[in-house]
Amino acid sequence: MTQRIDLVRLRHGAYELEVCPAIGGCITVFRHDERDLMRPAGATFLADADPREAGSFPLVPFSNRIADGRFGFDGRSYALAPNLAPEPHAIHGYGWQHPWQIETAGESDLTLTLDHRIAGTPLDYRAQQTFALGEHGLELTIELTNRGEGPMPAGIGCHPYFVRGAATTLEARLDHVWLADARKLPTRPVALPPGWDLAAAPRVADLELDNCFGGWDGAARIRWPELGLTLAIAADPVFGHLVVYVPAGRDHFCVEPVSHVNDGFNLLERGVAGTGVRVLAPGERLAGSVRFGVV
16 A cells, blocks of 8 residues: 655646655656656655656755765765665765755745755755746756855755657757766766767667766757657756766666766865865855756
């Protein structure tokens, strides 16, 4: 028997959004004219209360992986509890694994907050998500504020899932990609290899990726030709990286606007340039918006 899960439903014109505050503050439905723009949460989400089976979840206070759950910052080493067995790394931050509180809710807008502190680390923060439906679609704003007494490394992003058809294409203008090793950790940035230049709008079926791209201009388009449907993604400049996850043999893929490269905290501590990681002073805020709309 599935548990009761309360959803907040928003509408504006042809757009419909459902959000589940109690399970990671995730999106469970995002539709336009009764057509799903993100993968809808289904029976597995309801049975397991797993945000990875939803339409999208927030990435705070970091994106993707931190190697072996340890990171260096300001000359010290910090440990994070494993959060997705058997994954050896800390992954996707922690916002997706905590309930969020409703601050405000209207017919077409919703604001959620999360206060979280990881003892023994500089990660002491308030996160906020604002969902706003309008004529042109969904504007999702993510904010992260340092509540601690010292500096804090920080990153934000979102992790939307999209349905993948035989003819689905993905278009984005990117400068480089971080190659990954067998442990899914970045090794070095390189020019886009043949077949990975998403400016050519390749078919998703022809890709197999789990990589972070840099130098993203903030624009992407997903097309489902069989449905006559195109979704435009437009992100603020803070989201200078794009994680693209296209697993082999699955019916979905992910296009994740993020502020920094995978394992960015450790890369920053090693002096690597261009990670996108921000260091927030006490009380300082990192924020950005991503817009999703049919064109």
